[in-house]
Amino acid sequence: MKNEIKKIQDLIEQSKSILITSHENPDGDALGSTLSLGLGLHKIGKEITLYNKDGVPEMLEFLPHSENIVKSLNSVSGPFDIAFAVDCTATSRAGVEFEEYAKSENCKNVVIIDHHQTTGSDANIHLLDEGASSTGILIYAILKALDIELDKDIAENIYTTIVSDTGSFSYSNTNSDTLRIAAELVDIGVEPSKISQAIYENEPLRKLELYKLAIPTLEITEDETIASIYVDKKMFNETDTTRQDTEGLVNIPRSIKGVYVAMLFRQEGQESDPEWKVSLRSKGRVNVAKIAEGFGGGGHARAAGCSLKGSIQEVKSRVISSVKEALA
């Protein structure tokens, strides 16, 4: 990993124009990493372009400089010396537009920075540290390697990546490095209560209306170890919500005593050809990344995702069978 950081450092030092993106439907780690890397590299005179296919969700608009993230690559002024895809297992995670763009002459080098279990990638440099609590922790390491002084805006962005991906320092990926870095960020000026309020006490009412419709779908297996919940197109339409409003919903089945694996099914695609995006959460007994991989997805041992086609009943029973097998 030290080696990869050195390679990235050298590449940045030789570069002028830099494009940074992250995965679609971005979370706090995706955008906090995009922004902190961008702000840091801007400080040493690089020309920075920030892009995300889905833009900035309302709940993350508080991130300093998030208004600078563009939603299309049409108007950006390439070519770029480096295109970074952060918090992404592959360039495809940032969407087709970026995947194609990264392959073109517009991007001289592609660098992936991530903390998700993965095999192989389509990048020139792939910095992968599964031990990092958030991708933002890796951005922190890169900025430090480049001797860039962290200011409050950078610190708030990195701090948000940590709070998001550790569930406010509560998941098993919270380690002493995470806490030490968080403490340093607080010393720089981050106010933890301000960030927590921005993330957790700022929900649009419509999101709770969606929760009201989703909670009756809560189901648990007979032995009470696997729990699921789902959101279909009708619920989204009725509450005028989008997939962004399902953020955190999987924590409802997960919160149940005795549950080892929790899952959220979210309908995507056309009504005639329904597709379900599955978020899997494990409390430790089962590696849900392995389950997701079985359906063409991926992720971490305790948080992973995949997509399946079919009716909700079919899709649920396939995933639950696979979890039961793993639990047996």
Ligand SMILES: [Mn+2]
């Ligand atoms: Mn992440």
